[in-house]
Amino acid sequence: MTEQVELTHPSKPTTTHSSMEDSILSSPTFPISLKFVDLTYKVKLAPPHKGGGVFRSTSAASTAHQERTILKNVSGAASPGEITAVLGPSGSGKSTLLNALVGRLHPTPHASFSGSITANDGASKPSALRRRTGFVAQEDLLYPHLTVRESLVFCALLRLPRALTRDAKRRAAEAVITELGLGKCADTLIGSVFVRGVSGGERKRVSIGQEMLVGPSLLVLDEPTSGLDSTAAHRLVLTMHGLARKGMTVIMSIHQPSSRVYQMFDAVILLSEGCCMYCGRGRDAMDYFASVGFTPRFPVNPADFMLDLANGVAQVDYQIDADKSNMKQSLVTSYNKLLAPKFMACISDKTEVEDNVHTGRQTPQDQQDPINHYSIRWTDQFAILLRRSLKERRHEAFNYLRVTQVMAAAVLAGLMWWRNDIRDVRDRLGLLFFFSIFWGVFPSFNAVFTFPQERAILGKERSSSMYSLSSYYLARTAGDLPMELVLPTVFIFITYWMAELRSELEAFLLTLLVILSYVMVAQGLGLTVGAAMMDAKRASTLVTVIQLAFLLTAGFYVEKIPPCMRWLKYTSFTYYCFRLLIGIQYGGREGRFVLVRFNHGGSEEGEAMFGEVEGTSGVIVSIAALAVMFVGYRLLAYALLRRLKV
Numbered sequence: 001m002t003e004q005v006e007l008t009h010p011s012k013p014t015t016t017h018s019s020m021e022d023s024i025l026s027s028p029t030f031p032i033s034l035k036f037v038d039l040t041y042k043v044k045l046a047p048p049h050k051g052g053g054v055f056r057s058t059s060a061a062s063t064a065h066q067e068r069t070i071l072k073n074v075s076g077a078a079s080p081g082e083i084t085a086v087l088g089p090s091g092s093g094k095s096t097l098l099n100a101l102v103g104r105l106h107p108t109p110h111a112s113f114s115g116s117i118t119a120n121d122g123a124s125k126p127s128a129l130r131r132r133t134g135f136v137a138q139e140d141l142l143y144p145h146l147t148v149r150e151s152l153v154f155c156a157l158l159r160l161p162r163a164l165t166r167d168a169k170r171r172a173a174e175a176v177i178t179e180l181g182l183g184k185c186a187d188t189l190i191g192s193v194f195v196r197g198v199s200g201g202e203r204k205r206v207s208i209g210q211e212m213l214v215g216p217s218l219l220v221l222d223e224p225t226s227g228l229d230s231t232a233a234h235r236l237v238l239t240m241h242g243l244a245r246k247g248m249t250v251i252m253s254i255h256q257p258s259s260r261v262y263q264m265f266d267a268v269i270l271l272s273e274g275c276c277m278y279c280g281r282g283r284d285a286m287d288y289f290a291s292v293g294f295t296p297r298f299p300v301n302p303a304d305f306m307l308d309l310a311n312g313v314a315q316v317d318y319q320i321d322a323d324k325s326n327m328k329q330s331l332v333t334s335y336n337k338l339l340a341p342k343f344m345a346c347i348s349d350k351t352e353v354e355d356n357v358h359t360g361r362q363t364p365q366d367q368q369d370p371i372n373h374y375s376i377r378w379t380d381q382f383a384i385l386l387r388r389s390l391k392e393r394r395h396e397a398f399n400y401l402r403v404t405q406v407m408a409a410a411v412l413a414g415l416m417w418w419r420n421d422i423r424d425v426r427d428r429l430g431l432l433f434f435f436s437i438f439w440g441v442f443p444s445f446n447a448v449f450t451f452p453q454e455r456a457i458l459g460k461e462r463s464s465s466m467y468s469l470s471s472y473y474l475a476r477t478a479g480d481l482p483m484e485l486v487l488p489t490v491f492i493f494i495t496y497w498m499a500e501l502r503s504e505l506e507a508f509l510l511t512l513l514v515i516l517s518y519v520m521v522a523q524g525l526g527l528t529v530g531a532a533m534m535d536a537k538r539a540s541t542l543v544t545v546i547q548l549a550f551l552l553t554a555g556f557y558v559e560k561i562p563p564c565m566r567w568l569k570y571t572s573f574t575y576y577c578f579r580l581l582i583g584i585q586y587g588g589r590e591g592r593f594v595l596v597r598f599n600h601g602g603s604e605e606g607e608a609m610f611g612e613v614e615g616t617s618g619v620i621v622s623i624a625a626l627a628v629m630f631v632g633y634r635l636l637a638y639a640l641l642r643r644l645k646v
């Protein structure tokens with residue numbers, strides 16, 4: 001799809017924004033020179049299945065050891081004011097290298113990571129680097145129901161320093177919209193597979209804009225041009241080129257740059273199966289490959305030529321004076337013998353020169369703005385995240401399908417239990433139990449998807465130190481409440497009066513209160529299971545099993561529960577809710593009389609249950625149990641989220 005955009009040339013100063021926003025989009029105050037030496041990343045592979053391995057290893061040796069080397073002694077450097085491009089075929093380790101550079105690669109029991117990464121010759125702490133690094137991942141992680149403008153404004157409100165006013169932050173977002181040529185689609189939804197939204201290129205620019213907002217010193221982009229046509233790709237790299245020329249250090253991986261895009265790369269790193277084949281100035285690459293015996297007979301796009309070499313493909317129009325049978329190995333050996341030592345010597349020399357320019361010492365602004373702190377106060381984080389959550393979920397909250405589902409259930413139940421007589425105890429208990437089933441299952445199922453769906457975005461935003469987990473958690477769960485509470489209120493209102501349950505206002509309000517509290521407890525269960533599994537499918541399966549156990553032990557279906565299973569009912573919030581609802585209907589004099597008659601000759605279990613309901617202590621126990629579960633589930637969900645590495 002052709003990108004219909006008008007990009008202002010990035011290096012051309014915009015006249016519309018104030019000096020504050022201008023400074024956000026102009027030269028970084030803290031230039032970063034990055035060096036990385038001998039980065040090696042190895043992963044242990046799961047043993048292959050009998051009858052055919054799942055993983056194919058790149059070498060026989062690594063198969064034997066069930067270990068795969070993804071990066072092998074990769075070294076390089078990236079300087080302010082330049083674009084460093086990481087080239088290589090698919091699977092050559094580009095994304096892994098970029099993840100390593102932004103500190104997202106950690107040693108684990110299944111993976112080892114070694115080598116050194118230093119910023120400004122070691123003068124900048126990793127934490128300082130993190131705050132000044134913008135990382136645009138290959139996959140765009142954005143909220144689909146927010147517009148382009150909302151996505152950037154919320155990001156600005158959360159990420160820009162508290163010293164800026166809200167208006168200044170909004171203007172900064174507008175400046176980014178202008179800079180990235182997003183004006184025409186500023187009020188269009190981001191969209192997703194299920195929601196129509198902006199184009200892939202526009203979405204990518206929103207992701208880049210979110211990073212540009214904070215004026216990072218180091219901007220790392222993983223395949224920013226994938227899925228774009230060559231014109232759009234060229235425009236995007238041109239924008240990056242402009243940012244680099246303002247003093248930013250830009251590193252990007254790219255699959256297949258056109259020759260005019262290649263011209264904009266100051267430095268190039270070529271990877272093949274995790275090994276470096278070239279590292280140096282972009283314009284010197286062809287001369288280097290000629291010097292080691294690889295020359296094209298006709299002028300070609302240097303990037304195409306290098307990708308052919310990295311793939312080990314010798315085209316007929318290439319003149320090859322080296323060992324053709326093992327091109328890749330020969331190129332890696334040449335790099336290690338010729339280029340790597342020169343490059344290592346060069347980066348240490350360059351550092352001494354550069355250090356005179358960028359000392360790497362912390363600036364006064366740095367010291368005022370400690371890196372580990374969030375940009376804004378907790379209360380502001382909460383308020384902004386709550387607003388964002390409500391906006392993001394507005395479509396879902398009043399999704400007509402959901403509303404129809406609830407209304408249909410309410411009317412159907414109202415008709416089924418139309419003008420139910422208080423003396424039809426079995427029927428009335430059936431209706432109360434139906435309330436408990438419906439309002440137990442519905443919210444817990446909706447809540448199960450919350451955290452698994454947001455895990456990736458949460459990870460991205462938290463790793464950019466945008467907000468604390470507690471503010472996100474409270475805002476996210478509070479954002480669900482309107483939908484979670486409005487629908488049951490309407491439901492109860494319809495069904496209660498159609499079924500003619502106890503007509504005192506107090507009884508109605510108490511029923512509503514019990515159901516709303518119960519909904520929040522059930523929502524807590526869904527959140528907890530979702531946070532524990534972080535996988536929507538597995539979490540919804542587990543919630544089904546738990547809900548089934550809770551419903552079966554709530555006392556409606558089975559009265560004589562075997563003693564060994566009886567404990568289960570005390571863990572069931574459905575049991576407590578059901579008891580409270582019965583208490584409201586049959587708690588008064590008349591109700592007790594009806595119940596006693598109903599239970600005359602009834603089972604021991606049934607007597608015991610209704611006996612408990614009638615007493616004040618039973619009510620208190622039920623309320624206390626629901627309160628404990630409400631707090632307990634939410635604390636547990638929070639603790640489970642904390643254990644995630646974000």
Ligand SMILES: Nc1ncnc2c1ncn2[C@@H]1O[C@H](COP(=O)(O)OP(=O)(O)OP(=O)(O)O)[C@@H](O)[C@H]1O
Pocket residue numbers: 043068070088089090091092093094095096097111255
């Ligand atoms: N944790 C892991 N376990 C097993 N294999 C891995 C792991 N991480 C990466 N790989 C493998 O390492 C190789 C390099 O992956 P990487 O994503 O860095 O490649 P890439 O060059 O970015 O590819 P593309 O251009 O297709 O995105 C791939 O073959 C990938 O499957």
